[in-house]
Amino acid sequence: xxxxxxxxxxxxxxxxxxxxxxxxxxxxxxxxxxxxxxxxxxxxxxxxxxxxxxxxxxxxxxxxxxxxxxxxxxxxxxxxxxxxxxxxxxxxxxxxxxxxxxxxxxxxxxxxxxxxxxxxxxxxxxxxxxxxxxxxxxxxxxxxxxxxxxxxxxxxxxxxxxxxxxxxxxxxxxxxxxxxxxxxxxxxxxxxxxxxxxxxxxxxxxxxxxxxxxxxxxxxxxxxxxxxxxxxxxxxxxxxxxxxxxxxxxxxxxxxxxxxxxxxxxxxxxxxxxxxxxxxxxxxxxxxxxxxxxxxxxxxxxxxxxxxxxxxxxxxxxxxxxxxxxxxxxxxxxxxxxxxxxxxxxx
Amino acid sequence: xxxxxxxxxxxxxxxxxxxxxxxxxxxxxxxxxxxxxxxxxxxxxxxxxxxxxxxxxxxxxxxxxxxxxxxxxxxxxxxxxxxxxxxxxxxxxxxxxxxxxxxxxxxxxxxxxxxxxxxxxxxxxxxxxxxxxxxxxxxxx
Numbered sequence: 001x002x003x004x005x006x007x008x009x010x011x012x013x014x015x016x017x018x019x020x021x022x023x024x025x026x027x028x029x030x031x032x033x034x035x036x037x038x039x040x041x042x043x044x045x046x047x048x049x050x051x052x053x054x055x056x057x058x059x060x061x062x063x064x065x066x067x068x069x070x071x072x073x074x075x076x077x078x079x080x081x082x083x084x085x086x087x088x089x090x091x092x093x094x095x096x097x098x099x100x101x102x103x104x105x106x107x108x109x110x111x112x113x114x115x116x117x118x119x120x121x122x123x124x125x126x127x128x129x130x131x132x133x134x135x136x137x138x139x140x141x142x143x144x145x146x147x148x149x150x151x152x153x154x155x156x157x158x159x160x161x162x163x164x165x166x167x168x169x170x171x172x173x174x175x176x177x178x179x180x181x182x183x184x185x186x187x188x189x190x191x192x193x194x195x196x197x198x199x200x201x202x203x204x205x206x207x208x209x210x211x212x213x214x215x216x217x218x219x220x221x222x223x224x225x226x227x228x229x230x231x232x233x234x235x236x237x238x239x240x241x242x243x244x245x246x247x248x249x250x251x252x253x254x255x256x257x258x259x260x261x262x263x264x265x266x267x268x269x270x271x272x273x274x275x276x277x278x279x280x281x282x283x284x285x286x287x288x289x290x291x292x293x294x295x296x297x298x299x300x301x302x303x304x305x306x307x308x309x310x311x312x313x314x315x316x317x318x319x320x321x322x323x324x325x326x327x328x329x330x331x332x333x334x335x336x337x338x339x340x341x342x343x344x345x346x347x
Numbered sequence: 348x349x350x351x352x353x354x355x356x357x358x359x360x361x362x363x364x365x366x367x368x369x370x371x372x373x374x375x376x377x378x379x380x381x382x383x384x385x386x387x388x389x390x391x392x393x394x395x396x397x398x399x400x401x402x403x404x405x406x407x408x409x410x411x412x413x414x415x416x417x418x419x420x421x422x423x424x425x426x427x428x429x430x431x432x433x434x435x436x437x438x439x440x441x442x443x444x445x446x447x448x449x450x451x452x453x454x455x456x457x458x459x460x461x462x463x464x465x466x467x468x469x470x471x472x473x474x475x476x477x478x479x480x481x482x483x484x485x486x487x488x
Contacts, residue, residue: 138414138449150390150469150477153413211478 015165030227047263051286069137070167071159072205074195079120079127082188090220093251094243094272113139114166123187124176128168130299133160137168144170158203161305167191183269190260199300200286202239202275211280219273222247223290226269230287230296230303238277239286245270351432356417380404380456385419385467387411387447390474392419392467395481399459406456411447415440417474420444421467421483430470459485 046052051073052071093290114132121127134156141148148156159166169189181187205215219239221227226244241249247268255266273286287300376441383405390413399405409419420430421443430444438444442455459465462485469479 106451135414135450142416142449147472148415150415150471150474150479152415156414208473 009128042313046195046198047265049194049196050263051198052190052197052263068169068171069141070169071158071163071201072165072167072191072193073163073198074193075131075165076129076167076191076193078190078192079118079122079129080190081122082258083261084188084189086188086255086258086261090251091218092254093248093270094218094220113137116140117165118341122189124172124179124181125187125189126172127189128170130166130168132166133157136164137166140168144168146170149269151207154209155203158302159201162299199288199297202285203282205275208280209279211278213279215275215277215279215282217275218242219275219286220269221273221288222265223269223271223288224265225292226296227271227292228296229273230289230298230301230329232286233273238275238281240274240276241271242274243270243272253347304306330337378404380406382406382408384408384410387413387417387479389413390415390417390469390477390479392469392479392481396484397481398484398486400488401459401462401485403455404458406454408452408454409445409447410452411449414449416449416471417447417479418445418469418471419447419453419455419467420470421463421465423463427466427470429466430468431475433470461485462487 030334095162102290113136114130115136116128117131118129121129130137134153136149137156137160138152147331200219200221202219205217206213215238231237231239233239237242247270251270252266252268255261275282284302285300287296287298289296299306361476381399381403383397383399385397385407387410407419411417413456418428418438420438437446439446445453447453455466465483465485467481467483
């Protein structure tokens with residue numbers, strides 16, 4: 001059984017939605033505080049067939065509601081408040097000089113077609129697990145007062161083709177302020193997802209950005225052994241390997257002692273991937289294989305559609321059978337013609 | 348042989364009559380709108396370059412295949428500049444400015460009075476920058 005954990009900033013998962021339903025004419029969405037969710041941090045761990053995301057959304061000011069939508073690999077069984085310091089401890093492990101690396105994440109601008117699988121309120125966050133295709137998610141967002149950015153149709157298709165599960169997080173800034181939350185305060189959320197198919201969504205980070213905008217984020221992976229990754233973090237392709245070592249006992253012990261973190265395994269391999277790519281180039285996700293086969297899925301990486309492999313396989317088989325059939329028919333036909341063909345005639 | 352010639356003559360006459368009827372029908376329909384379909388997919392117009400004659404009603408059928416709302420606003424540079432800072436949440440009052448809900452279709456009929464080059468744009472935030480623009484060339488009738 002595969003046992004590994006994935007640790008990544010929540011900014012990898014968070015796609016901001018602008019709650020500006022009345023603003024349908026241009027030029028209004030940016031200046032009024034759409035960019036008001038700080039870079040957030042997420043831990044996503046996989047252990048005994050269950051993936052755990054611990055995400056913290058940081059409040060950066062501004063009024064009204066805004067939120068994010070996160071593609072998930074499968075249907076979660078629970079969404080609860082996460083541990084208070086797990087994410088900070090993780091960052092400290094790989095970047096000791098830095099207490100935290102929280103930078104502003106530009107917002108993607110911000111119906112009921114989607115199936116609401118779960119609704120949870122954690123502090124000022126309204127979290128909804130949705131199942132549906134791009135049309136369903138778009139309809140749901142509109143019905144709930146959010147507007148998706150222009151690249152959303154293509155990006156949602158990209159994810160829904162592989163897993164039609166999304167987590168929508170609506171952050172009520174006014175409620176956060178009323179609760180006394182200060183700028184930069186985060187609300188950790190722990191999502192438990194049984195799945196045998198974990199992957200790290202990267203393309204979602206580029207949602208709402210212009211093609212030339214730079215996407216910068218850190219991805220933490222905790223696996224039993226050194227993971228095989230696709231694409232490989234070469235640097236030139238927008239992802240870079242910054243850290244790769246056995247997870248220290250102190251890290252694992254610290255993580256395990258936080259609220260809801262008892263699932264942390266007793267050993268693991270810690271990898272840090274830095275994402276630094278132009279938004280237009282970030283057209284893939286990070287596929288991970290810890291089975292030892294060293295063959296991360298091209299589908300999980302977003303290089304192929306899930307159906308492509310099956311379709312190609314089925315098509316090839318059918319074509320092979322047809323080719324054999326036609327060949328036999330052709331041979332039989334030639335034999336019959338040769339056998340029955342009369343001699344040349346003159347007219 | 349005579350029969351062949353008779354058949355050929357009859358066929359030629361029939362073809363001529365049908366052709367004349369077609370021309371007459373076309374002339375009779377000249378005031379009817381020309382239908383131009385514009386598809387929206389992944390926040391792009393297709394086709395993004397259209398040529399239509401002036402003085403003739405053009406019915407634009409705009410099909411929004413996206414799960415998000417869009418706009419189709421056609422006009423000159425000054426009009427688009429106004430819309431870039433506009434405040435109208437939806438556009439329904441003018442045939443050259445329409446909003447199209449997600450996964451819906453809208454029809455609008457416009458007669459362009461004079462030749463020129465216009466552009467059509469979706470002015471929802473970020474959509475124009477994303478490439479949601481097209482060119483409409485109006486030719487002399």
